[in-house]
Amino acid sequence: MFIMSDQHQQKVTGCYGHDFIQTPNIDALAARGTRFTTAYTNSAICVPARAALATGRYVNETHYWDNSHGYDGRVRSWHHLAGEQGCGVTSIGKLHYRSEADAVGFEASIIPMHVDGGIGDIRGCVKRPMPPPLKRSKTVERIGPGESSYTRYDHEIMQKACAWLKEKGAQRGGRPWTLMCSFVCPHPPHIAPPDDYARYEKIDFPMPKMCDPDVPLHPWVHLLQRSRNHEDFLTPQTKKVLMNSYYGCVSYLDANIGKVIGALEAAGLRDDTLIVYTTDHGENLGARRLWGKNNMYEESAAIPMIVAGPGVPAGKVSTTPVTLIDIAPTVLEAIGHGAISAREKLPGRSLIALANADDDPQRVAFSEYYAAGADRASFMIRKGRYKFIAYVGYAPELFDLENDPEELNDLAQDAAYAGVVRQYDGILRAMADPEALDELAFHDQSALVAQHGGREKVSAKGAIQGSPVPGEKAEYLA
Numbered sequence: 001m002f003i004m005s006d007q008h009q010q011k012v013t014g015c016y017g018h019d020f021i022q023t024p025n026i027d028a029l030a031a032r033g034t035r036f037t038t039a040y041t042n043s044a045i046c047v048p049a050r051a052a053l054a055t056g057r058y059v060n061e062t063h064y065w066d067n068s069h070g071y072d073g074r075v076r077s078w079h080h081l082a083g084e085q086g087c088g089v090t091s092i093g094k095l096h097y098r099s100e101a102d103a104v105g106f107e108a109s110i111i112p113m114h115v116d117g118g119i120g121d122i123r124g125c126v127k128r129p130m131p132p133p134l135k136r137s138k139t140v141e142r143i144g145p146g147e148s149s150y151t152r153y154d155h156e157i158m159q160k161a162c163a164w165l166k167e168k169g170a171q172r173g174g175r176p177w178t179l180m181c182s183f184v185c186p187h188p189p190h191i192a193p194p195d196d197y198a199r200y201e202k203i204d205f206p207m208p209k210m211c212d213p214d215v216p217l218h219p220w221v222h223l224l225q226r227s228r229n230h231e232d233f234l235t236p237q238t239k240k241v242l243m244n245s246y247y248g249c250v251s252y253l254d255a256n257i258g259k260v261i262g263a264l265e266a267a268g269l270r271d272d273t274l275i276v277y278t279t280d281h282g283e284n285l286g287a288r289r290l291w292g293k294n295n296m297y298e299e300s301a302a303i304p305m306i307v308a309g310p311g312v313p314a315g316k317v318s319t320t321p322v323t324l325i326d327i328a329p330t331v332l333e334a335i336g337h338g339a340i341s342a343r344e345k346l347p348g349r350s351l352i353a354l355a356n357a358d359d360d361p362q363r364v365a366f367s368e369y370y371a372a373g374a375d376r377a378s379f380m381i382r383k384g385r386y387k388f389i390a391y392v393g394y395a396p397e398l399f400d401l402e403n404d405p406e407e408l409n410d411l412a413q414d415a416a417y418a419g420v421v422r423q424y425d426g427i428l429r430a431m432a433d434p435e436a437l438d439e440l441a442f443h444d445q446s447a448l449v450a451q452h453g454g455r456e457k458v459s460a461k462g463a464i465q466g467s468p469v470p471g472e473k474a475e476y477l478a
Contacts, residue, residue, distance in 0.1 A: 001260075001264060001274070002275075002276045002331065003276065003277045003278075004181070004183065004279060004280065005186070005257075005277075006182075006184050006187040007187040007188075007282065007293065008186055008253065008282065008303070008304060009282040009285060009299055009302075010282055010298070011282075011299065011302070012247065012250050013304050014027040020200070020205070021250060021251070022199055022254070023254040024254065025254045025257045025258030025261060026277060026306065029257075029261065029277055029306050030306045030308075031314070032308050033275070033306055033307050033313075034312055034313050034351075035306050035316070035318070036351070036354075037317060037319050038319055038322070038361070038382060039278070039302065039303050039305035039321070040321070040365045040367050040382060041280060041281040041301055041303050041323065041324055042058060042324050042325055042366070043281075043368055043369055043371070044282070044293045044369055045066065045293055045372065046096050047066065047120065048066060048067075048370075049281050049324060050071060050280055051064035051069075051075075052064075052323075053280070053324040053328075054077040054078065054097070054328075055071070055075045055076070055077055055078075055325075056077075056328025056329065056341075056347070056348050057346065058347065058366065058432075060432050061075075062074075063440075063441075063444060065370045065444060066124050066372065066441075067115065067121045067372065068120045068121060068124065069448075070097050070099070070114065070119075071104060072098040072102045073104040076105070077104060077105045077328075078327065078328035078331050081328075081337075082331060082335055082337075083107060085337045086175055086176070087177065087337075088108075088175075088178070089107055089177075089180060090108045090109075090110065090164065090177070090178070090179050091106050091109045091110065091112060091180040091182065092161050093110075093113070093153075093154075093157035093161075093180075093181060093182035093183055094112070094113040094157075094182045095109070095182065096113060096114060097114050099114055099118040110160055111160065111470055113153070113467060114467070115467060116464055116467055121372065121463050121464045122448060122449060122452050122458050123372070123461065124371055124373070124463065125446070125448050125449050127445060130223065130227050131227070131458075131459040133229040134228070134230070134478070135477070137233045137465070138477060139189070139230045139242070139291050139292065140230055140234055140291075143191065144241050144245055145191070145192060145197035145198070145248070146193075147191065147193065148191040149468075149472055150185060150189060151193060151249075152469075153469040153470075154185050154253070157181065157184075157256070158260060161179065161263065162259060162260060162262075164179065165260070165263040165266075165267045165269065166263060166266070168269060169267025169269055170267075172269075176336075181260055183253055183256060185250075185253040186246055186249035186252075186253055186283070187466065189466065190242055190245035192244075192245045192246075192251075192252060193248065196251045196252045196255075197244060198248075201244060205243065205247075207239070207286070208285060208286030209287050209406060210288045210289070211286055211287070211288075211289055213289070218391075218394070219394055220374070220391040221288060221290075224294055224295060224374060225289050227373040228290065230292065231289040239286060246285060271310070272310065274307065274309035274311075274312070274334040275308050275309050276305075276307050276327065276330060277304065277307075278303055278306070278324065279304060281293045281301065282298075282303060284297070284299045284300050294369065294372060294373045294374065295369070295378070296367060296369065296379075296380040296387075298406075301367055301380060303324075305351070307330065307352065311352055311356070312352060312356075313355055316355060320354050320359050320360045321361070321363045321382050321383065322354060322363075323348070325348035326350070327351075328341070328346055328348060329348050329349055329350040329351075334352065338350060362383055363383070364383045365380075365381075365382040365383070366380065366382075368380070370438070372463070376392040376438055377391075377434060377438035377441060379432065379434055381427050382401075383424070385402040385403075386400060386401070387399045388412075388420075388424035388425070388428065390434055392435055392438040395412060396421065396425070397410045398411040398412040398417055398420060399411065459478075460478065461476055461478075462476035463477060465477055
């Protein structure tokens with residue numbers, strides 16, 4: 001059973017050390033399984049991250065660059081591969097692929113959410129120069145206690161997943177199965193159910209780091225912040241409400257996960273089922289005056305990754321770097337067909353195998369970003385204590401995450417670390433050609449923009465700022 005959320009910052013989880021967030025069900029899952037501390041998305045935005053997860057391949061291999069190039073089944077997924085072995089995969093909830101009409105390998109797809117109209121947010125493909133800053137922000141406007149289409153959607157996902165598991169429990173002894181239960185919270189709108197919002201109202205939580213306008217940002221990040229300028233619409237009071245709402249949405253997610261795991265146990269399936277929990281990417285939550293995702297800092301790129309069940313060490317904390325492309329080999333091993341990963345030349349490794357092996361902090365985690373808010377591509381290499389971030393056309397950044405976990409001290413321009421920069425740049429260039437990929441993505445994005453009327457028309461239409469749930473109409477904001 002693969003459980004997924006959307007935009008869950010790794011740090012905002014009890015088992016990852018947060019000091020006040022209430023996530024008892026995720027924490028309990030980690031306690032009876034293995035938690036990976038060094039887990040990352042392969043692209044810090046929904047659609048390419050989910051395409052990497054589905055295919056088990058890097059974005060630069062598949063060319064699902066951004067939120068307008070949705071997964072369409074063109075590259076085979078682990079859903080296809082599992083189904084071919086007689087283990088049908090059912091999805092319930094958010095997929096964010098191109099279209100329900102595409103053959104993406106599921107045996108059944110229940111109440112799926114996809115990109116709007118099969119094309120999604122084309123404005124994010126407008127580059128060089130970037131489109132104007134946002135004039136309105138749904139992220140800021142829709143906050144506080146209450147109910148949203150997303151919380152209602154997650155409730156329905158939870159109910160359908162519980163019913164599906166109950167039915168599977170009544171059919172014990174049948175063929176193997178895989179369920180992908182994919183929630184949308186805590187993705188904005190950050191409107192939290194009142195009880196969950198109230199959990200954090202009396203907490204005097206600190207304001208985000210580097211939120212002072214006088215604090216300089218890396219030039220690439222500065223451009224991102226001016227493009228995704230949600231901070232412009234916030235006051236100190238509304239910022240606190242927004243953060244409170246995010247924490248409430250995380251607890252609401254945790255409660256739904258608890259109900260689904262409870263249904264698995266009630267069906268008598270717990271001892272026979274591998275459970276994986278992760279998310280597609282994190283949430284900046286105001287750090288560096290950024291809200292949303294879109295970059296390689298820990299708040300945005302790091303994700304929770306937990307695996308529990310048969311053959312997985314209980315209570316283990318692993319420092320081995322992992323990413324979303326490791327999900328495909330994990331599922332294939334869990335259903336007894338791990339050899340397929342080698343046959344298909346998948347670059348990832350099974351989380352089951354990694355959980356049972358000695359920690360390997362020297363394994364490389366790789367991420368890449370070509371999407372909204374970025375005029376040029378960015379890339380991340382995490383290996384050992386260091387994180388290296390490369391920007392096409394800009395100076396790189398290097399952080400020692402053992403001594404500087406908050407990424408406040410960029411070492412890339414320090415002569416003492418020139419050798420480390422060269423080493424990590426070499427690792428990156430052995431895996432990818434940053435400049436060539438930047439141009440290739442820009443070519444594909446420009447062609448899509450031209451196909452839909454050109455940059456002026458696309459920019460004027462605005463951005464979706466959140467895909468609609470099934471049956472809901474998308475709202476575009478300039």
